[in-house]
Every structure is written in C-alpha cells, then in structure tokens.
Amino acid sequence: MSPFVIVLLVLGLFIFLSSFFTVKQQTAAVIERFGKYASTRTSGLQLKVPVVDRIAGKVNLKIQQLDVIIETKTKDNVFVKLKVSVQFKVLQEKVYEAFYKLEYPHDQITSYVFDVVRAEVPKLKLDDVFERKDDIAIAVKRELNEAMSAYGYDIINTLITDIDPDIQVKNAMNRINAADREKTAAEYEAEAGRIRIVAKAKAEAESKRLQGQGIADQRREIARGLVESVDVLNRVGINSQEASALIVVTQHYDTLQAIGADANSNLILLPNSPQAGSEMLNNMVASFTASNQVGEAMKKANSNKRVETGKKDIFGGIEENKNDE
Template sequence: MTPMYIIVGVLIVLLLLGFFTVKQQSAVIIERFGKFNSIRHSGLQIKIPLVDRKAGVVNLRIQQLDVLIETKTKDNVFVKLKVSIQFKVIQDRVEDAFYKLEYPHDQITSYVFDVVRAEVPKLILDDVFERKDNIAVAVKRELNEAMTTYGYDIINTLITDIDPDIQVKNAMNRINAADREKVAAEYEAEASRIRIVAKAKAEAESKRLQGQGIADQRREIAQGLVESVDVLNKVGINSQEASALIVVTQHYDTLQSVGADSRSNLILLPNAPSAASDMLTNMVASFAASSKIKEMSASEVISKRSDDVSSRNYNDSHQGYDSALEDE
C-alpha cells in the first residue's frame, strides 16, 4: 500500500503543479517541449505538468521609457533633450513581442536617437523650443513604423525637457533681460511723454481760464465803476470826486482783506492812517492841475489864433498901401 500512496501523492502534486494564475494586464507564454504552444491571459489556467512550461510573462500595461539625448542644432549649439516614450504590447501580437525582440527598450532608444539626431540639426535653438511637438511627432511616426513589426504600439512621445549648454542659457537669459529692460524703458518713456503732454495741456488750459477770469474780472470792475460814477453823479458828485471816493473805498477794502489773513506777509506802502487822505488830496490836486492845464491850453490856442488874425490884417493893410504908392 505504501507504493500506491506514493504514486497517488505524486499524481496529486503533479496535478497541483498544473494549475497556475495569470495577473491582470499580463500574458503568459506556454511552451511545450521548448516550442511555443499558447498564450494564457488573466485568471486561473492549467497546463500539463512536465510537458508544458511557462516561458515568460509579457506586461500588457502602458510603459514609459525616458531617453536622454545630446545633439547639436543648426546654429552649432549643443543641447540635451529628454524624450519620454509611452508604449505597450499589442494584445493580439504578444507572441511577436516576446520572441522577435529580446530587448525592446534598447531598440526603442536606438530609434529615438536616430530620429532626434536627424531632426534637431535642421533647426536653430529657438526653433527647437518652438517646434518640439513636431520633433515628438516625427519620433512617434518613425517608432510606430518600426515597432509595430515587433508587436509594440507607440501610444505617445513627449519632449519633456530641452537643456542647452550652461553658457548658452546664461547668454539667453541676458538677452531676455535686456529685451525686457528695453521694453520697460520704452513704456517708461511713453508714460513720461504722456505726463509731460498732459501737464502742458493742463497748464495751457489753466492759463487760458486764468486769462479769461482776469478779463471777466476787469470787465466787471469797469462796469461797476461806471455804475458807481453814474450813481454818484445823480446825487451831485462830479466825476473827479466820484473817482477819488472810489479809490479811497478800494484802498480801505484792500487793507481790510490783507488784515483778515493772519499769515499774510504783504506790506502796503504807504500804510499810515493818513495815507487815504493824502491819496485823495493828491488826486484832487492832480485833477485840478489837469483842468488848469486844459484851460491854459485853450487860452493859448485862442491867443495864438488872435495873433494870427492880426498878423494877416496887418499884412493885408501893408499890401494895400504898397499898391496905392505904385499907382501914384
């Protein structure tokens, strides 16, 4: 009975060895006597013990490979590019992916190097930054054509980093800083110009309004003086006396307005209490002198006219006398 138990035990062990599980998003390659037999997907699977074996496991999930490449641009600038490739095994091509390509990462890296070093030297450094998506599309197109044969699908390619030489980066930073300073200077100059123009316009408008205000003020003062003189004339005060009275009134009004301001440093000369009466006396004397000068001027004119008439009469009489002597 012991050999029988041994045989049964061995069979049970072999049977248990025939069961195996496959993880999600994975595929197992089964070989029978060293030859491909089948592909087993996720779940509980069974194989013939001692006949079938698991040759390998193929990952069906999306994978990413980062490739760092150093190359030269058209303007002779060395630059490092980091290219990220996202790929996966085509589910219907698991056999090709397992048997046709032993090191897929190395194969993909080689194609990426080849494409990038063919595309970047056609561009200057600025265009590399601007057209990095075009480079990524070219890499994806080339990889898809090559890797589909081996059962791989290229999902996406990304240029994730562009790193020029450190001296070139410093030069680019200085250029950008200079450009920004230039733009800032232009904006500051334009703002200064706008402020100057606005200030000039404001000053011109202020002067215009100030002149208009002075003109209106003088017009109203003149109108008020005319009305004041007319009123004073109606009560028997002549024009000279009215003018003197108005001047005295304005003098005292000025003194009152100056005294009302405690911070004023204006001094009126003369500012004695008798200043107004002296001013009035001087004005009256001036008006009287002016009237006398006018009267004297009129008398001189009349006298001169009389002398001219006498002179003409004298000349006429002598001419008549001379004519009478000639007749005799």
C-alpha cells in the same frame, strides 16, 4: 498501503496540481511544448499538460514608459539635452512577435529615439527647438511606430518633457531676456512720463485760460461796478471827477484793510498816504486829457493836409486844361 503507493499518489497529486496555473490581469503567458511555441494564455485560471508544457515567459500588456535622455547639437551650434518620454505597450494579438522577435525592446526603442532626434534637432536653431518640440515628438512617434509595429509594439505617445541647453547658453539667454524686459520697461516708463508731461501741460494751459477768463470777468465786473457807482454819484450832484476820486480813495482804504487782515502778509504798498490816491487819479485824468488833445491835433493836421492835397489837384487840373488850349 505500501510506501511505493504513497509515493505514487503524492507524485500524481503534484503532477495534477502542476497542470493548473493562473495569469494576472493585463499579462499574457507564452506556453511552449518541448521547446516549441504552443499557445498564448490570457488572464485567469489556465490548464497545461504536465511535464510536456511549460511557461516560457510572461509578457506585460500594460502601457509602459521609457525615458531617453539625448545630447545633440542645434543648427546654431548649441549643445542641448532632450528628455524624451516614450509610452508604448504590447499588442495582445502580437504577443508571439513581441516575445520571440525582439529580445531587448527598451534598447531598440532608445536607438530609434536617438536616431530621429539627432536627425531633426540639427536642422533647427535653439529657439526653434523650444517652439517646435511637438513636431520633433511627432517625428519620433512616427518613426517608432513604423519600426516597432513589426515586433508587436504600439507606440501610444512620445513627449519631449525637458530641453536643457548648456549652462552658459542658459545664462546668456537669461541676460538677453532680462535686457529685453528692461528695455520694454524703460519704453513704458518713458511713455508714462510723456503722458504725465502732456497732461500737466494741458492742465496748466487750461488753468491759465480759466485764470485769464476769470481776470477778464473780474475786470469787466469792476468796470461795470465803477460805471454804476459814478452814475449813482452823478444823480446826487457829484460830478464825474469827484466821484472818481471818491471811488479811488474808497478802494485805497479797502485795499489797506484787506492787507491788514492777513497776519502773514509781507506786502508793502507804496506810496501809502491818503493823498496818493488823489494824486494817482489826477495823473490819470491829466494823461487822458493830454491824449485827447494829441488825438484832436493829429485829426486836425490830417484834415488840413487832405484839403491842401485837394487844392493842388484842382489847380493842377486847371493848368493842364490851359496848356491843352
């Protein structure tokens, strides 16, 4: 076999093999014939006319993401940086438009994002930018869909992933937030203090009430016990004065015994003699007697005064009748 034939066979084999090509999944290949668009091939093993057809390019059909950082000014004159993430893809049925009509899609998307963000953010104050970032993202997506659909691109989603104000503004916002939280904490602490004071006052009032009730009950029982003791002593022939003296002396010694039982007590009872109880009782009896005498005298004086007043009224009426006659 001549060398010429061998060259022809090798060349033919090369041409035959070059007519086959593969396209990856989620990729589209654009075929041109003599420089003119011929067809779009999808994933798998494909065939083209050797020498005549060529692969002009391949288009990625996967969802892609483009991050755009924009610096703009808010309504209250605060400069802020926004990071906008745009998720997009090429529609399979519009590969021709995406490949031939738009050369730099990333630049085109970036321009539209800049345009929308710088039109929306200056309408809002800084606090509203944080609160309404979803509205801004929706506006960006709407504008991009209207502009990019003609080029075969579909905008899947737009997200504002970061809002970064100027460092001085952030520090001021942090100070405001800290002051507000300190104010709230102070209000809660004041309220807690008021509740503790009120609760303590109520507890003290209840304690005083119960203490007074206990003292009253104690005195009532002491009085009842004294009455019963006097009655018992009267039954055995001891009169009330002697019984009272005996009870006072007994209580006197009981008190001394209770004081002596406490080693840490610093109470001093004056006067401290057996006659002191009798003297105190005599003074009490004398006081009661004098009080009764004064009361009887006042009653007698009031009774005499009423009698004299009645006599004057009677004689005055008689004299008036005589004058009338």
